[in-house]
Amino acid sequence: MKxxxxxxxxxSIVLVAIILGVSFSLLLYVKNATLSLSIEQVQRKQxxxxxxxxxxxxxxxxxxxxxxxxxxxxKLCFARFSDQYGVLLRDGTEMVSSVVVDxxxxxxxxxxxxxxxxxxxxxxxxxxxxxxxxxxxxxxxSYDVYVVEDVTEVHSGxxxxxxxxxxxxxxxxxxxxMAVTLLVRRSTKPITLLSDAAKEIADGAYEKRxxxxxxxxxxxxxxxxxxxxxxxxxxxxELEECNERQRLFIGGVTHEFKTPLTGxxxxxxxxxxxxxxxNERNASLEHIELQTAWxxxxxxxxxxxxxxxxxxxLQSIYIPDLLIEVKDGIEPKxxxxxxxLSVKCETEMLTLNPELIRSLLNxxxxxxxxxxxxxxxxxxxxxxxxxxxxxxxxxxxxxPKDAQSRLFEPFFRVDKSRSRKQGGSGLGLALVxxxxxxxxxxxxxxxxxxxxxxxxxxxx
Amino acid sequence: MKNRILVxxxxxxxxxxxxxxxxxxxYDTVAFDDGKKAAEALESDHAYDLALLDIMLPGMDGFELFxxxxxxxxxxxxxxxxxxxxxxxxxxxxxxxxxxxxPFDPLTLMVRVEKVLKRVGKWNAVYRVRDxxxxxxxxxxxxxxxxxxxxxxxxxxxxxxxxHKNMTISRERMxxxxxxxxxxxxxxxxxxxxxALRKKLGLEDAIRAIHKxxxxxxxx
Numbered sequence: 001m002k003x004x005x006x007x008x009x010x011x012s013i014v015l016v017a018i019i020l021g022v023s024f025s026l027l028l029y030v031k032n033a034t035l036s037l038s039i040e041q042v043q044r045k046q047x048x049x050x051x052x053x054x055x056x057x058x059x060x061x062x063x064x065x066x067x068x069x070x071x072x073x074x075k076l077c078f079a080r081f082s083d084q085y086g087v088l089l090r091d092g093t094e095m096v097s098s099v100v101v102d103x104x105x106x107x108x109x110x111x112x113x114x115x116x117x118x119x120x121x122x123x124x125x126x127x128x129x130x131x132x133x134x135x136x137x138x139x140x141x142s143y144d145v146y147v148v149e150d151v152t153e154v155h156s157g158x159x160x161x162x163x164x165x166x167x168x169x170x171x172x173x174x175x176x177x178m179a180v181t182l183l184v185r186r187s188t189k190p191i192t193l194l195s196d197a198a199k200e201i202a203d204g205a206y207e208k209r210x211x212x213x214x215x216x217x218x219x220x221x222x223x224x225x226x227x228x229x230x231x232x233x234x235x236x237x238e239l240e241e242c243n244e245r246q247r248l249f250i251g252g253v254t255h256e257f258k259t260p261l262t263g264x265x266x267x268x269x270x271x272x273x274x275x276x277x278x279n280e281r282n283a284s285l286e287h288i289e290l291q292t293a294w295x296x297x298x299x300x301x302x303x304x305x306x307x308x309x310x311x312x313x314l315q316s317i318y319i320p321d322l323l324i325e326v327k328d329g330i331e332p333k334x335x336x337x338x339x340x341l342s343v344k345c346e347t348e349m350l351t352l353n354p355e356l357i358r359s360l361l362n363x364x365x366x367x368x369x370x371x372x373x374x375x376x377x378x379x380x381x382x383x384x385x386x387x388x389x390x391x392x393x394x395x396x397x398x399x400p401k402d403a404q405s406r407l408f409e410p411f412f413r414v415d416k417s418r419s420r421k422q423g424g425s426g427l428g429l430a431l432v433x434x435x436x437x438x439x440x441x442x443x444x445x446x447x448x449x450x451x452x453x454x455x456x457x458x459x460x
Numbered sequence: 461m462k463n464r465i466l467v468x469x470x471x472x473x474x475x476x477x478x479x480x481x482x483x484x485x486x487y488d489t490v491a492f493d494d495g496k497k498a499a500e501a502l503e504s505d506h507a508y509d510l511a512l513l514d515i516m517l518p519g520m521d522g523f524e525l526f527x528x529x530x531x532x533x534x535x536x537x538x539x540x541x542x543x544x545x546x547x548x549x550x551x552x553x554x555x556x557x558x559x560x561x562x563p564f565d566p567l568t569l570m571v572r573v574e575k576v577l578k579r580v581g582k583w584n585a586v587y588r589v590r591d592x593x594x595x596x597x598x599x600x601x602x603x604x605x606x607x608x609x610x611x612x613x614x615x616x617x618x619x620x621x622x623x624h625k626n627m628t629i630s631r632e633r634m635x636x637x638x639x640x641x642x643x644x645x646x647x648x649x650x651x652x653x654x655x656a657l658r659k660k661l662g663l664e665d666a667i668r669a670i671h672k673x674x675x676x677x678x679x680x
Contacts, residue, residue: 258541262563263473269566270477274484275626275678287473 004188011180012173019172023165031158035121038151039130042119045085046132046147050117052081053088053145054136061139071095074138078145087133087146095143103131103146114144121151128152190218194225206233252411256298256426260291267291301427304359305410305434312353312438319347319385322354326361326383339369339379346386350459352439357390360435363428364392364455371396371453388459395452404445408433432457463577463584466511467491468498468525469539470518474562478512478539481566482573484626486587495520499528506532509582510573515540526554535580537572539564567624567633574623587622589679592661594622601661608660613638617653621667621677630674650674 057077061070078088078096087103088096106122106129107113113120119132133146190212197210209229212222267284270276276284323343334341365381371394372379384391399407399414406412411426432455436443440460447453465482469475470493482489490508492498496519511534515522522538529536538559557576560569577583585597591604596619601608610618616638620629629637631647639649654675658664668676 255541258562259471259474262541263471263477265563266474266477266481266566270480273566273628273676274480275628275676275680277680280480283476287476291473 003191004184007184007188008177008181011184012177015176015180016173019169019176023169027158027162027165030161034154034158035151038149038154039119039121042130042132042147042149042151043117045149046117046119046134046145049081049086049147050134050136050145053078053086054138054143056080057136057138063139065139070139070141074143085147085149087148089144089146090141092144099148101129101148103133103148104144107131107133107146109133109135109144119147119149126152128155187218190214190222194218194222197225197229201229201232206236249410252426253302256411257295260295260298263287263291264295298427301431305427305431312356314351314353314439316349316351317354319350320345322358323383323385326358326365329358330362330365333366334369334379334381337369337374337379338376339372339381341365341381341383344382344384344386346384347388350388352459356435356438360432360457361390361392363432364457367428367455368392368394368396368453371398373397389456390458391454391456393452393454398449398451398453399445399447400449404447407445408443462486462488463509463582464488464490464507465573466498466508466534468493468495468511468517468522469514470494470516471514474514474539477566478569481570481627485570485573485623486625487573494518495522495525499525502528502532506534508532508534509584510534510577510580511536512569512573513538523554526556530555535576535582537576567627570624587619589622589625589677590663590666592663594618603661610660611653611656614653614656614660617650618657618661621675625677625679628670628673628676632674634674 057074060073060077065073074088074090075096078086082088082096082098084098086096086098087094089104089109092104092109094102101124106124107120112118114133114135117132117134119130122129122131128151130149130151131146133144136143136145190210193210193212197208200208206229209226210222212219214222267287270284271281271288274280323345327341327343331341361383365383368381369379373396376396380395382391382393384393403412403414407414408429410430412429413426433443436457442458444456444458445453446456465487467475467478467482467489469478469491472493475491475493479489479491490501490505492501495517499520511525511529513522513525513529513536515538517525522540526536535557536555538556539562540559541562557579558572560572574583583596585595587594587596592608593602595601599615601610601615601618617634620634620637631650634650635647654667654669658667663677666678668678670676
């Protein structure tokens, strides 16, 4: 069941209970008040009748009156006051009666009500009657004085009033229920809006927001909802971007693998199927060896690149020692191609991951060495550490302006054939960038074509 | 006249293998490892029947080089590692005759090369091996100037051997190329045709049986 319907139903039930309860108790109160009023009237009437009758009868009655005279006097006195409602009995026999019922049948002279003069309500042939009676003594003889009052009108008036109450209640309930429905609809409408928006977002419309500006809990829920939707949208687009980068990277990796694989396949085919001379066979084997080594380097670097994303361990390192290790490790390679490395260090301790930073510096130094033309007379490279900044500078070819922004993309090469010949995997600078990112370091490339390049990495 | 083929490929391993395969099949070859160098050389020498171009080239890429090829009406086959359809469509819409996706096997490359040459009408119809001359247009074979009668299937087997000269052809591949479908279990058919060819053309030592694989027509 919908929340709005449930609330409507609940409120309506409460409304019905309240209206019915109020009108019922009101009706009951009015009925009791009316009835007790008429009972009081009847009681007073009976008392008046009895008192007036007995006083008058006692005043006129003489002890020497004959029975006939006495009876006539009694009847006269009673009739004088009884009006249309009195009944007088003597020894159970009716003497004067203006009504058709026999009151002694309903209120016998020995009953408690009779002794107190309390009215008794009875229904006779569809009429509501109040009967009150009591003793009166005249001339040593006992009389029963009754008052019979027809209160049918009072009862039917109460019944009429009950119908009016019922009608008013039904109307009140109907209007009340309608008002409740409208109110509930109005106050649950924002919830419906929220629910619709949530559905749309779930179906992929991440830019969807709700416009609820109420100042209640639903309003603040909507604000929170929109904030959540913002977060989801940002996360999703981040994920999509990441996915796209991943896709491009995998595309790059595949492309990069295809070239050595083609060479391997072709030369393996030649060795297996072709009639080769000794020289050709050796050349093929050499190609296979080189291509395999290249594939090996490629996979090594890929592995480093993917693992450098993980949390890294930082240590406090004495920098001059680290630089000596780097220099010793790379010097043989540099000597081979005629490059010279000079190291300047103005820093003592830094917090970093020594293995990764060694790898970063190695890559930068190899790149610097490769920045010179093969036949260059001098190939000076300087490695400087000052403050928290590592800089590697060369005076080689420099990097064209339009290539500088793409420098750190995996497999991007400024000069494809030269890089390939020098054994580059196309991942060196991507690795440098990944290591710098893992340390939270900034990289700045300052390069001018024909003048040289300086790459600076600044730790945070 | 042998067909002359230009190869522009920057990867030495691929370039050497392709050249070797082309030379085995009796093509004259000229190779470059750089697009710009190839373009410069074309100015003075552009008598090529076909160009095999890598797309990602230093200096000048394969698509750029294609403009020059068109100018000298040299048909082009791209050798590309790019499998995304965008580059294929661009390459072929620009009028390249064919493309072959790396990694590829040499026999497929040879078949593509021959098909393109035939389609553009530059196919050199004459094969020579020792004193045997085979004309694929007139379907005639001469040995030492004297005509030799060959059955149609014998002729086709000879062409298959010549097309992949110095390369081992398995019996299965031979069936596939000559009979046109897999003739499983009937590889002896090949042996019969080969022995007839050896006898009729005096190529007993040139057509070598490669143990458990097939045959190879050797001439170095």
